[in-house]
Amino acid sequence: MGRMLEQPIFGRRLRELRLERGLSQAALAGHEISTGYLSRLESGARPPTDRVVAYLAERLGVPASTFAEAETGSLAHVLARVTSSPDRSDEAAAALADALAAAGDHSPALRWQALWLLTRIRSRSGQYAEELDHLRELTRLADELDMPELRTRARTQTARCMRALGDNEQAYAFSAEAFRIARQHDLSTRDTATALLAVVSAEAEAGRLSDARAHADELCALVKDSSGTLPVEAAWAAATVRMRQGDLTGAQGLLEQALQDLDSHDDLMLWMRLRLAAASLYLQVEPARTEAASLRLQEAETALGLVGTPLHQQERSALRAHLAFQQGRTADARALCERLAEEELLLSFRDRVRLDVLRCQILATEGRPEEAVDTLRTLARKANESLNTDLAAEVWRTLAETLARLQNPGA
Incomplete structure (x- = not known):
């Protein structure tokens, strides 16, 4: 195999060609090679044989020499492809990350643009730790560019x-x-x-x-x-x-006005997120407006299927769990919480704490108040330490209610 097909250049170019055509690894691998082997080729862990190069070239509809065209895998080319494509998946993020790693620091402005797009993809997917790593470099580059x-x-x-x-x-x-x-x-x-x-x-x-x-x-x-x-x-x-100030009437008025002023054609993502926010608000008022919350969740469903990310799907599931509990459907609420527990949580800190509080409420309802009390104390301290004062107050209030039921079970 000549130098032009050495790894990792071959693997990066193979991945770029596959993503350009919208193919999964399984679709490209076909019946001749395994997806595991293809993955190792793309990562640069395995060198390609002449037979595999010919097979993959045929599957991609390109001459074998295309794999040597590493310049088309430059940061500028990858950025152009990702920017002009509706795809904002993990694979698009991986392609950008690979191009950034290979590009070095020779073009700070171009690097800033690629990092900006990458942070947006990470943010929409709820990958906040990864996003923060990119943002640190982004801030440094912005200062360097002045x-x-x-x-x-x-x-x-x-x-x-x-x-x-x-x-x-x-x-x-x-x-x-x-x-x-x-x-x-x-x-x-x-x-x-x-x-x-x-x-x-x-x-x-x-x-x-x-x-x-x-x-x-x-x-x-x-x-x-x-x-x-x-x-x-x-x-x-x-x-x-x-x-947060407790002015729930004023909050509802402003949020309803926002819902009314925004058409789904203006920004479908924002339109959907507003409905999730409204559902959350309706479930926090006293008494909870469960019918209104259910309606807003139903409205968000179609948009979730079109523009929703895994993060938004988890937000919807958490809200459905809160709704089920408020409606007295404790078993449904528990099932939704258990399903979320099996996933890698992408929720924000506040939503994670509120979901844990809900789990404690379910425990207390099902006859395990002592366990609920211990967990609620931990959650309250965590909210205090993060300076989420109103969230901490919400947890302490739930703890007080749970302790009251524990001391007076017949109340």
Whole structure:
């Protein structure tokens, strides 16, 4: 085998050709080779034989010499393919990651663009730890390029990722810095508002609700004349703050307005997420609005099938579990929780804690209150340590109710 077909060049080019054609490893392997062998070829762990090269070239419909065209696997080419494709799967992310690893640091601007797309794929899939690794380099590159727009966007996205991981202190630090840069350089309304949106979210998560309320009002005023989805996102943020403050009526009003103002054709992903958020809100009010929550979940179903990621599927399943428990269908709630426990959880820190609280409520209902109490104490401390004050209050309240039932079983 000549140098042009040496690994890992051959493996990278093979993977690129397969992804270009939308083929799975099983579809390309066919009946002649195993998917395991093909996977080792693509990873560079096994050298290809002349017979395998000819077979794969025939399956892909290309001459064998195509495998030597490594320049088409450059970062620029891979980025162009992924950007122009609707595919935002793990395989697309892997292709970008491979191209980044092979590209080195010779083009910081191009590298920044590829990393930005990669972080968006990771975020949509709920792969927050992997996203954070990319964001660290993204922030460094933005500072190296000294472009205020990129510096703001990198920090805003880092704040969102940190919040999803439960690190509210860092989330606030990054969002505040992003907002400072945006104002200092008089950036666009979108960049400034997106950074301020991250500030509001971080403050709300950290329990700084008066600051979050003031910034939410500032955000709504900033985007009131904007087109697109910014006013809807601002209303959603303001609704979230009011909900954390206990103003559930005000939160419902803002969220209902956001639902009304956004058409599914404007942004189907946001349209779906708003309905999941509304369902969550309806299940947290007293008494829970189970019928309204059920309706919003039903509305989100079609969109979930079109644009939903594994993360959104898990959010839907968790909400269905909460709904089942509120409706007195404890067995259904337990089954949904057990199904989620079998998966690699992609949920945010807040949603994970709330799901664990639900599991404790189920335990208490089924006659295991002592176990529920121990777990709830741990969850409350965890929420306190992450500065999620309203979440901690929710857990402590559930703990108090469980202890009361334990002390007075007939109540």
